[in-house]
Structure formats: C-alpha cells, structure tokens
Amino acid sequence: MTTQATQAAAAPTKSRKKASQEPATAAAAAAPVEQQASPQWVHFDGFACFGIERMRGAKILGLSEPSVFTPAKDPTYKWPIDNLRDLLHFYMAGGNAFCAMGHPGTGKTMGVQQFHASLNLPLLSMSANPRTQAYHLIGRLVPNKDGGVSWVDGPVLMAARLGMSVLIDEYNVIDPGEMTGLNLLLEGRPYLVPETGELVVPRHGFRVYATCNPKDDKGLVQGRHTQDNANDERFEFSWFGYLPQEIEVQLITEMIAPYQPSLPANVLAEKFVAVANQVRKLYAGVTDDSGALDKTISTRVLRRWVSKAMSASTQGSLVESPMHYGLERAWSLSCSDEVRVAVHELVTQTFGGGDYKSSKDNLHTMQPAGA
Known part of the structure; x- marks a missing residue:
C-alpha cells in the first residue's frame, strides 16, 4: 500500500503539500545563536592562537567569540608545524576543500578541530561509513507533520548555506561514485537542489575538510577506496605524520x-x-x-x-x-x-x-x- 508521504514524494514538485525549502533544524537554530553572540571578525596574534614562537606578531583573522558549533579547545594539543602551515595557507588563501591524510591516530581530525577552536571558527563534523551516500551529505526530502515532505539539509549543504566549515571524517570509506555528487560544492559553486528547485549559493567561509587513512597494499587499514580523479582534484592535501x-x-x-x-x-x-x-x-x-x-x-x-x-x-x-x-x-x-x-x-x-x-x-x- 502506498502511503501519503510516498505519494507526495512521487508527485510533481508543484503538487506536493508544503514541500519546504527551509534549512534544516540545526541551521535554523544557528540564527538565534548568531544574533545573541554577535561575534565579530578580529585579528589574532599567531602566537596567542597557536603557541608557536615564530608566529608571534603574525595577524590571523578569526572570530571574537566561539559559537555552539566551535570545537572545544584542548590546551595540551601540540601543533605539528608543517600541518599548521598547510592549514593556515589553505584558510588564508580562501581554499574550498582540504584533505588531511595519514596513518591512524596521527591527529588528522584533531588538527582540523583545534585549528577551528584556536580561531573560534564554527565546524560541523560527521563520521562517514561504507553505507554513507551523497544524500547523507547534501540532504533529502523527509515526511513532515502535515503529511507532505520537507527538504532537510545534510551537513555539507548546511555548512554552505551558513558559511561555515564542515569536516567529513574517514572520507575514503565512501563509495567513489557517491562522492562525485559533491564536486560542485567542493569548488564552492552554487548547488541546485533538484528536489525543490532551490539554488543554494555558498556563503563566504564555507569550506570542506576531509580526513583519510591511506589505502595500502598490506591491508592494514580496511575498506578504503581510491576516490575518483575528478573528486580528488578538488582537494588540497596535507600529510599528517606522528609528532616529532x-x-x-x-x-x-x-x-x-x-x-x-x-x-x-x-x-x-x-x-x-x-x-x-x-x-x-x-x-x-x-x-x-x-x-x-x-x-x-x-x-x-x-x-x-x-x-x-x-x-x-x-x-x-x-x-x-x-x-x-x-x-x-x-x-x-x-x-x-x-x-x-x-x-x-x-x-x-x-x-x-x-x-x-x-x-x-x-x-x-x-x-x-x-x-
């Protein structure tokens, strides 16, 4: 038997009952936080942010206050200088997609999180798995309380809409065919939502970060894919090794x-x-x-x-x-x-x-x- 929600999803867009184009719940919740906190763009001293003497006097743009989306700062974190350099160059050059690669436990995820924490920048995070599909990242139609369907952003489209960073952990466990659906967003280009006809233009500050364990011929890390070349070309890469x-x-x-x-x-x-x-x-x-x-x-x-x-x-x-x-x-x-x-x-x-x-x-x- 076909349910009312299924019928609504199968019908043409104009006949759907209240097919909403509003951002997802978390996106909507961000507005009051933004209004209440009202963080301002300010210049931080590089040493004050990262505790590295050679960066003393360097001015780095960040937000005056953290938000609910800003990761917690770990005062014990030790910066690998090469990775911090790569993260800074990517950020200051206005890059769109950054991939942190390295063996398990080398601090890839923590590095991205602590970079955002140091500058009070918001970061959405999700952990991928082999069943992750493009719609988990971009969004989909879900039944609403009125018996129709509403569009709900995935974390990548939500970050594009709000102008913040998004981190996809374990990126290369996802099937390569699914990841080609992100190519436009990885370049920071406008994305047309086919289900609603809405054109989402990424706001300034939108960036995609990914972490990957290397795929090797010894099988030490299981289930990793070689991503499509067109997808790989959208990323800048940084190799994370163990701390000196x-x-x-x-x-x-x-x-x-x-x-x-x-x-x-x-x-x-x-x-x-x-x-x-x-x-x-x-x-x-x-x-x-x-x-x-x-x-x-x-x-x-x-x-x-x-x-x-x-x-x-x-x-x-x-x-x-x-x-x-x-x-x-x-x-x-x-x-x-x-x-x-x-x-x-x-x-x-x-x-x-x-x-x-x-x-x-x-x-x-x-x-x-x-x-």
Whole structure:
C-alpha cells in the first residue's frame, strides 16, 4: 500500500503539500545563536592562537567569540608545524576543500578541530561509513507533520548555506561514485537542489575538510577506496605524520609530572615514546625486520597508555607491573597474541622489571577482591 508521504514524494514538485525549502533544524537554530553572540571578525596574534614562537606578531583573522558549533579547545594539543602551515595557507588563501591524510591516530581530525577552536571558527563534523551516500551529505526530502515532505539539509549543504566549515571524517570509506555528487560544492559553486528547485549559493567561509587513512597494499587499514580523479582534484592535501619525538616527549612529560614518579618525568617520557616509535616503524615497514606489525601505537593510544600506567603505579601492590598493565588496557589486548607478546617484550627491555604476565593467559577470573 502506498502511503501519503510516498505519494507526495512521487508527485510533481508543484503538487506536493508544503514541500519546504527551509534549512534544516540545526541551521535554523544557528540564527538565534548568531544574533545573541554577535561575534565579530578580529585579528589574532599567531602566537596567542597557536603557541608557536615564530608566529608571534603574525595577524590571523578569526572570530571574537566561539559559537555552539566551535570545537572545544584542548590546551595540551601540540601543533605539528608543517600541518599548521598547510592549514593556515589553505584558510588564508580562501581554499574550498582540504584533505588531511595519514596513518591512524596521527591527529588528522584533531588538527582540523583545534585549528577551528584556536580561531573560534564554527565546524560541523560527521563520521562517514561504507553505507554513507551523497544524500547523507547534501540532504533529502523527509515526511513532515502535515503529511507532505520537507527538504532537510545534510551537513555539507548546511555548512554552505551558513558559511561555515564542515569536516567529513574517514572520507575514503565512501563509495567513489557517491562522492562525485559533491564536486560542485567542493569548488564552492552554487548547488541546485533538484528536489525543490532551490539554488543554494555558498556563503563566504564555507569550506570542506576531509580526513583519510591511506589505502595500502598490506591491508592494514580496511575498506578504503581510491576516490575518483575528478573528486580528488578538488582537494588540497596535507600529510599528517606522528609528532616529532621531542614534542611528543614534552607532551608525555607534562602528563607524568603530576604523579611525581621515582624517575624524572622526562626520563620516563622518553622511554614511553621510544617504545611507541619502535612499534610505529614496525607497523609502517620501515625497519629491517621481516614483518610489519598490523597495529600501531598512535599518540592517542600512547596518551591512554601513560594515563593507565601512571594511575596504576599509585595503587601499590594492587598492580604488579604498571607499564604492562597500562599497555594491555590501552591497546595490546586488542592485538594478536604474537604482536602483543613482542611489544611487551620491548616494554620489558625498555623499562626493566620482571617478565610480562598477561591477564589473557588466565583461563579463569582473578581471585575475588576480598581474597
């Protein structure tokens, strides 16, 4: 049986019952925020924004106040200078589409978010999956309360309408045929909505950001596509690698310091980072070892490992080997047994202490808490 909404969708546009061309709910909600906050365009000092000495005195245009769409600022974030340079050049040149590429956990998404947070810029974000289609990004007709259908913007068209940035995370898991539907918007050109006949002219400030893990022949990252050449040509690209060792050591030192460990915080931090970098080299296949690991320790995983290990070190006899305990909970229990054992042997060599004893080797549960 054909429903009234289906009949309305199948009918010519002029006979549809109240086929609305109004922006989506989030877009409508933006108007009061904009009126209330009334942010102004102002020039920020580059050092004040990004904490990089060589940028002191540089004037960068941003908004005086954040909005509900502005990502939260992470005061611990460390800027990879090459990626910040690329983001700045893209932004200041008025680019339309920017793709951050790199291995998992290299800070692609965080980099885009923190760039917007530093300048109080609004950013819509969505995470793609293999079932994402063009209409999820651009918009579609949905049933309304009056029995007809209304147009609802997807995040890309919404951002174009409002003049803000949009981030599509995991962009290259989407089928390439679907992404060709974005080509006009990726160039910042007007987009004609076929379903309503509305012409949406992107406002100043509209930009599309995408993050991609590289597609490789080792299959370490699954389900990635090579996008259509015409789609790729719309983007500028930046390669995001892991943080330089000295910066990552500084980041981890700051995490360790409040725990007041027996060893100096920077010495422990160097050991954590040394293990992570060795695993990364094995993962990327850049060492002389015969086989690359199938998982890596990203900065995200490293921070989780440090947090778990240092917290466990304050629990006395409750945790026998905090470094091993922390790594298991942060990462290694998800690895194959071969990888897990090999990496924990590296941890033992780096930090010293007893042999690794995995909780996974226990067939039964541990002793009851009261034992």
